[in-house]
Amino acid sequence: MSKKLIIKIVSLFTILLMTGCQKDDYTFGSISTPSNLKVTAEIVGKTADAPYGDGSGIVKFVATADNAISYKYVYPDGSSDNAPSGKITKRFTKTGVNTYTVTVLATGAGGVATNTTIDVEVQSDFSDDEAVQLLTGGSSKKWYWAAAEPAHLGVGQNDGDAANNFFPNYYKAGPFEKAGSPNSSCLYDNVLTFSLDGEVLKFQLDNGGATFFNKDFGSVAGASGLSEDMCLSYNTGAAKIVSLSPSESVVMNNPDHAEQTRGTTMNFSDNGFMGYYIGQSSYEILSLTANRMVVRAVMGGNPSLAWYHTFTTTPPNPNPEPSIDYTKLVFEDNFDKDGAPDPTKWTYDLGRGNNGWGNNEKQNYTNSASNIVVEGGFLKITAKKENSGGAEYSSARLKSDGKYAFKYGKVEVRAKLPSGGGTWPA
Template sequence: MKTIVNKILVTLSLLLVFSCQEEDNVFGDLSAPTNLTVQATVVGASTVNPNGDGSGVVNFVATATNAISYKYVFSDGTTANAPSGQLQKRFTQPGTNEYTITVTASGKGGVSTTTTLTLQVRSDFTDAEAVQFLTGGSQKSWYWSASEPGHLGVGPNSTDATQNYYPHWYQAAPWEKAGSPDSSCLYENVLHFSLVGGQLKFLLDNGGSTFFNKDFNSVVGATSSSDGCYSYDTSGLKTVTLSPSESLVVGNNIPNQTRGTMLNISDGGFMGYYIGQSSYEIMSITNNRMVVRAVMGGNPALAWYHTFTTIQPVQDPITDYTNLVWSDEFNTDGAPDTVKWGYDIGAGGWGNGEAQYYTNSSNNVIVQGGSLKITAKAQNLSGSNYTSARLKSENKFEFKYGKVEVRAKLPVGGGTWPAIWMLGENYATNTWPACGEIDIMEHKGNEPNKIHGSLHYPGNFGGNANTNTTMITGASTQFHVYKAVWSPNSIKIYVDNVLFHTVANSGSLPFNANFFLILNVAMGGNFGGTIDPAFSQSAMEVDYVRVYQ
């Protein structure tokens, strides 16, 4: 027996020696890479422009003996892996700046060699306005605009100018992801943008769980074939650089096209929904609303759209109002009912540089054939080149909270600016925008079929209103129902019962007092834009106005 055991031990020893020899053959030379060199070419560098052409682009080529991969670490806070050693980097800090670049060549077994170089690079790209919007000058938090339709959506990354700016294939309904534990984590995201020493930074607070696209579930070891929420660590301050967009959208001269700025997050950072992408194209941005677009990692045919807001949406109980308390069906021909409507008369631009003179003449306002017709005309009156009308329920009907429905067909023509809106009744003593304004519908004849819904209040008014838009068909050839549902918790704006804008209401906002209704057609001005020289006349036709509480 002892002899047998000895033979077994000898055999095992031989096997171990053979195995070690095999391992040596597999790994080969485990010494650190040698002869590491890095060539850096600043694009556009010349005798006249030694620091480049202002694009900020530098091409790097690293080589080393026995290296199998390379890593670049830049002093602007970004890093990049380059298995081949070749890398193109865009430096985006405005002006001419010196950067330190550390390059590490890794060999077999994890051994490495490092070298460092410095470069001076000029970048002419800047988007200071976007940085101001993102950070407010110091730090600002952003949330998924969960109450908006299409706050998450996907469409083709295409050169087709009718498709490439909009999530045609899928748009999330308001609060769609809130109903399931597999997706509700998305709305827990808080995106923090800040300025630290003049450098834009980003921190994603995901509440401990991230909503993953199904194609990237393997990142967390999941095998599900559906999108889902998984525990994932997003801690750590990321560096953000801005660069010119190279999107397919740029230059197509289409509505809602890109701002032309890319937002690039270092170290694999992302904006809440994991799609294997760290670069986002800013489509639009204001002080309180941002839409970005990102090409899906590994699938350049897909473009995802995200909408964020600085006012955290609150999912309030469904509020509807069904008791009809006031209406005008416009069934009696002649002048509008004086019990229900008064007028604003005159010109002066109305605070917006408008070109019309408002009258109460039947040439501009009349009930006829079951509709109210407010007609804007190319007509000289008291120094104005156009006339129109503006009706209001001030001092006749004012209310707080409810549902407003107006069925209307809009005028046609460049420069026309029809509006269905409400104004705080205390505007005389609580000067606009403190009194508040709710624009249920605004339309530009220069942008047919694009409907605007907006709220104006302190901090958000004029060109910085809390606003959104939606596209419809036949705005000037068909009647559509424009609706607002106004409650203590929210103001929701619809077209044909499709919600397209929601704003959370609170005691700090002016939308908790009486308002009155206004119907008008303006011409030109800050919003209406250039008036078509061939314009003669066109009307907004209103089938009914109904208020429910």
């Protein structure tokens, strides 16, 4: 009987000991669930005459809740923004008047979250369909660092100095400069893919497993206190959503800004970035063609600096085939005799091109002196808005076909090119 009593006492002591240990190890702190979550939305420019705003698509959100320590906004396209204070300004970019259901999460101590939704109906007048087409080719297109170009990576000032704030005046990387060191060569492994998913523009960065980090942001990849920029292992994650918005940089205030920037900014969701990590997810497009792109981004945490990136659709090749230096001049026209172009060197395409060479263009091609003439050492081709051959415009189309042809060679041309939609020399 005494043995049974001892066993029961020991068992009871063990239970008390275990209970005591659990109490001593309770280190999670208090868990508080946010309550009374409220969200307000101010549509910028909203008036009685403009109920959906001023066309900028900008909405200012304010979230408040009891016991909340942070907030997160999740948008219908899957992108999101963290807002520790509960305040955030969001630009919606889908053209026209659209309704967006925004989910707001308030997180309290211990990670417990409360959520609610709010609908906003807002108008956006901004669109750049041409940029989307050039970026994606209509479906999907790959871009690479233009490593062979001087200044494919550079940095300059970000201030009101209109003479210097639109190009990398502080530093310009030389051709393949970053290929010479294992600390930076990963930059040229980047493959940037822009694609269309329905009407949604998406971006995927394939970094080959390593990203070239600005030294001030090494901690993002777990490497604090870097003394220089360096390639670090980093997972760039899933595809990002890209929204386009009008540029608001200092360049837009320059008198000649129309020649210095496209005026369109790409905004990448979920901390997306274009190859070189500078703590920025918005990039202003300075120039964009079907095979070349130059962007500008203000450095995160240092608004006095702007970085410049140049990309191309051709993969970088540090050892290209040596080019042939063609030195024998075989054809030349300096247009130094006024009048009609030299008939021994040039002939014309005339008409609308309905016999095969046309491209459904709006002009009728002539050999009239009002459309094409040699004058003062220049060949002048003028497109005019006038009725001509059943077309709305007249112009001229000059060629050496039947006069001179070559298979291989080098062509040098000095020309002043027109500007404006629909005008381009070939």
